Amino acid sequence: MGVFTYESEIVTAIPPAKLFKACILDGDTLIPQILPQAFKSVEYIEGNGEAGSIKKVTFGEGSQFKYMKQKVEAVDKDKFVYIYSVIEGDALMDKLEKITYETQLETSPDGGSVCKTTSKYYTIGEFELKEEGIKAGKEKALGMFKAIEAYLLANPNT
Numbered sequence: 137m138g139v140f141t142y143e144s145e146i147v148t149a150i151p152p153a154k155l156f157k158a159c160i161l162d163g164d165t166l167i168p169q170i171l172p173q174a175f176k177s178v179e180y181i182e183g184n185g186e187a188g189s190i191k192k193v194t195f196g197e198g199s200q201f202k203y204m205k206q207k208v209e210a211v212d213k214d215k216f217v218y219i220y221s222v223i224e225g226d227a228l229m230d231k232l233e234k235i236t237y238e239t240q241l242e243t244s245p246d247g248g249s250v251c252k253t254t255s256k257y258y259t260i261g262e263f264e265l266k267e268e269g270i271k272a273g274k275e276k277a278l279g280m281f282k283a284i285e286a287y288l289l290a291n292p293n294t
Contacts, residue, residue, distance in 0.1 A: 137233065140257045140265050144274060148285050149248040152241035156216045158288055160239075164191065166294075170287045171280060173198035187211060190223075201227045209236065216241035233258040251281070 148155065158166055164178040164185070176194040183189025189208040195201050204225030211218055222228060222235040236256045241249045257265055288294060 137261070138259045138264070140259065140270075142255045142257075142270055142274075144253050144255075144277075146251045146253075146278065146281060147244055147248065148251065148281075149246070150285060150288050151247060152216045152243055152249045154288065155249050155251070156213070156218070156241055158294065159284060160211070160218045161185075161213070166287075167280070167284065168196075170283055172196055174280065175199075181205070183208070185211070193225075201225065204228075231260055231263040233260055253277075 150158075164180075168175040168177060173196045176196045178191055178193050181190045181192055185191075185208065187208055187210050191206050191208070192203060193206060194203045202225070204222050204227045206220045207223050209219040209221055217238070217240045219236065219238045221237075228235070235258070238254045238256075240252045242252065244250045257270075259265065
């Protein structure tokens with residue numbers, strides 16, 4: 137088994153508290169409303185969103201995947217940190233044991249946010265991730281982030 141780590145950083149005008157609330161605390165209901173073609177539903181199988189909770193994400197018609205199960209590893213509402221692992225589903229392609237995402241939001245100098253994400257891919261056997269696969273995943277994540285950002289900018293009272 138190998139572990140491949142990728143880091144990314146996105147800057148937005150939205151303050152960390154608002155972005156954390158929209159993406160993390162309210163994300164299970166808000167994101168399927170904003171991106172119904174990508175996400176059909178999110179339901180908790182165990183827990184209520186705190187560390188240790190397990191949720192099932194069912195993808196929408198526009199996705200190449202059907203579902204995934206995520207385990208919430210940590211939620212720090214004061215430091216704006218959220219860590220979860222994809223532990224089951226066709227997104228793992230029978231080649232990955234799990235994928236862990238750690239997101240931290242920090243205040244940018246202009247009052248917006250710097251969103252720092254670390255992704256760790258835990259491979260099965262000798263499987264090696266291809267750079268184009270990682271790039272495609274990053275582009276999809278960036279597209280989702282930009283859609284949420286646009287929604288929050290258009291709906292400042294959300």
